[in-house]
Amino acid sequence: MFNSLSDRLDKIFRGLKGSGYLTEKNIKDSMREIRLALLEADVNFKIVKNFINAVETRALGSDVMKSLTPGQQIVKIVHEQLIALMDTEGFEMKVYNNKLTKIMLVGLQGSGKTTACAKLAAMYRKKGIKPMMVACDVYRPAAIEQLKVLGKQIDIPVVAEDTKDVVKIAEIALKRAYEDFTNLLIFDTAGRLHIDTEMMDEVARLKAFIKPDYIFFVADAMTGQDAVTVASEFYAKLAFDAVILTKLDGDARGGAALSIKAVTDRPVAFVGTGEKIPDLEVFYPDRMASRILGMGDVLSLIEKAEETMDIEEEEKLARKMLKNQFTLNDFLQQLQSIKKMGPLESVIRMIPGMSAKLPSDLKIDDNALRHVEAIIQSMTYQEREKPHLLNGSRRLRISKGCGRPVMEVNRLMRQFEDMKKMMKKMSSPKGMKQLESMMKDQQ
Ligand SMILES: Nc1nc2c(ncn2[C@@H]2O[C@H](COP(=O)(O)OP(=O)(O)OP(=O)(O)O)[C@@H](O)[C@H]2O)c(=O)[nH]1
Ligand SMILES: [Mg+2]
Known part of the structure; x- marks a missing residue:
């Protein structure tokens, strides 16, 4: 993006x-x-x-x-x-673990409402909140099924009823939410191809009944200015509180993210950056502005790392690196924790100064990481600890084991040796000085 x-x-x-x-x-x-x-x-x-x-x-x-x-x-x-x-004027969705907060997601067809319901539920559960989702998209049986599947995948309860009456479903959901001490009730609604009165009426009835704490308008960033126009039409009819901008990972040129606040006067609260459940971020204008200007987004990077990495393990690895005791087993472990942070390209682009240096059409192939992983996994524990054991015949066996050419195995070993040499250099006092001056150059 x-x-x-x-x-x-x-x-x-x-x-x-x-x-x-x-x-x-x-x-x-x-x-x-x-x-x-x-x-x-x-x-x-x-x-x-x-x-x-x-x-x-x-x-x-x-x-x-x-x-x-x-x-x-x-x-x-x-x-x-x-x-x-992009000012959000401090907007924040406040959810408490001792009361029920109700939210409603509205928007056009395919904008990402159902996905966003599950992403939000998972995000807040991590904060110790107890979520529940409600299927109010009653026109397509597949829509209800989709929410049920997502609920099962992340182990969050879903209220789905066999009726077309959304208010009735909401009534059942509210009752269940209070009985189960739920803290966050998320209503998924039906999308239409364009705004029509029938849809608006239904959403308005649902709103009047639920009295939601927040209504989010879900907009597809890939549709650019169309998303902004629809948002303002929606806002006129159903005053929503904030926007969830999805698909910012795609070819979106950014126009929607930069225009929505100024046009509708409602802030972007969350952004969707992929199809998977963890691909949802709280929107911070300053971080987004830094990303746009290629200044990187260190804070988001750190947050992502903290969420997915085991800090203690990382510290242990860092100590091993400094002592030059880093083995292929450690390397494998690190690869796996980096993979958890999401696609490599999006991770790299958050590093200050990196975005501008990478060609915009550069596609970092996450398969390469998978291949490296496969190669290391085909080695025995001993071999990973003592790479010098890897003679020609062992390399051939590894290559057959992981289905990658021997050339790739050789290349990986060479790169690993180079990496170790670099670490050794960096761990000397002189190396630290060099690193410092490199960092200064970046700023
Ligand atoms: N790349 C990407 N895809 C997304 C994102 N959010 C949703 N999608 C995809 O967009 C498609 C539509 O998402 P849904 O969540 O079903 O959209 P919806 O608004 O519920 O659609 P209707 O119920 O038909 O109105 C799905 O294939 C999702 O996987 C995102 O942030 N990035
Ligand atoms: Mg849906």
């Missing part, structure tokens, strides 16, 4: 930083380029206009022109304006 916008902005800023001092002309030129970049990312044209006006006014201010680092000042201004554009 945002790759091409990030690349374009990066080029513009590099030009600005390179020129040393700024004139009114090169500010105006770069504003024109930023404007084009935003329009190309499918940001609403009115928003682009306001955005550029705000940035330009601030950039032409005497403080910026006179500063020693005018290029960086402009990046800072764009960063701040992006944050303002």
Whole structure:
């Protein structure tokens, strides 16, 4: 997501930083380029206009022109304006473990409502909340089945009734929720191809009966400005509280994420970044702005790591690395914990400075990781601890065992040796100094 916008902005800023001092002309030129970049990312044209006006006014201010680092000042201004554009005004879905919070998900067909129900349920359960889901999409039997399957997969109860009367279902669900001391009741509703009165009436009836604490409008980011238009129509008819923007992992150019708040005045609360249950993130405008500007998103990366990794184990591994005792068994363990964090490409792009360095069309093949894993798994424990045992015939056996060519086995061994050499270098005091200066270069 945002790759091409990030690349374009990066080029513009590099030009600005390179020129040393700024004139009114090169500010105006770069504003024109930023404007084009935003329009190309499918940001609403009115928003682009306001955005550029705000940035330009601030950039032409005497403080910026006179500063020693005018290029960086402009990046800072764009960063701040992006944050303002996506401002959530502190919106947060508050759920408590001693009372019931009711939420409703609405939106067009296929926008990702049912998936988001399960993702939210799983996310909040991790925080010690007891969720329950309710199937109120009564028109398609497959829709009810889909929620049931998801519920089973994550072991969260689903209320599904054999009736078309959504209010009746809600009544049963509320009763069950109170009986089971549920803290979060999530209502999945039917999507339509477009907004029609029948659908709005049903959702409105359901809303009046449930009296939800939050209504979320689920929008597919891939549909760009259409998502924004539908969101504002929806908002006019059914005042929702916030937006869940899905499919930000796809080809979405980012326009929807950048426009929704300004157009509907409702913030984005969560973003969906994949089809799997853990692929849901709380939306933070500052982190998103940093990602767009290729500054990386260290906080999200750390959170992801903390959620999926065993910190104690990681520390043990780090100590082994420093002592140069890192073996293929450790390497395998680390590969497996990295895999848990999600697709490699999205992980790498959150590292500051990395996004701009990677070509936007770069596709990191997660299969490569799987192959490496398969190769190591075909070795005996002994071999993983003492790689020098791996002679030609053992390598051949491993290659047959994992179904990868011997060449790949050899390459992996070479890379592992190189990695160990690098670790050895880094663990010396001189190496640490080098690492420090590398990090400084990044900033
Ligand atoms: N890549 C990606 N796919 C998603 C995401 N969220 C949902 N999907 C996929 O989008 C498709 C539609 O998702 P659903 O959750 O069934 O959408 P819905 O809004 O419930 O659809 P209806 O019930 O038909 O209105 C499914 O194939 C999901 O796997 C996301 O964040 N990223
Ligand atoms: Mg659905």
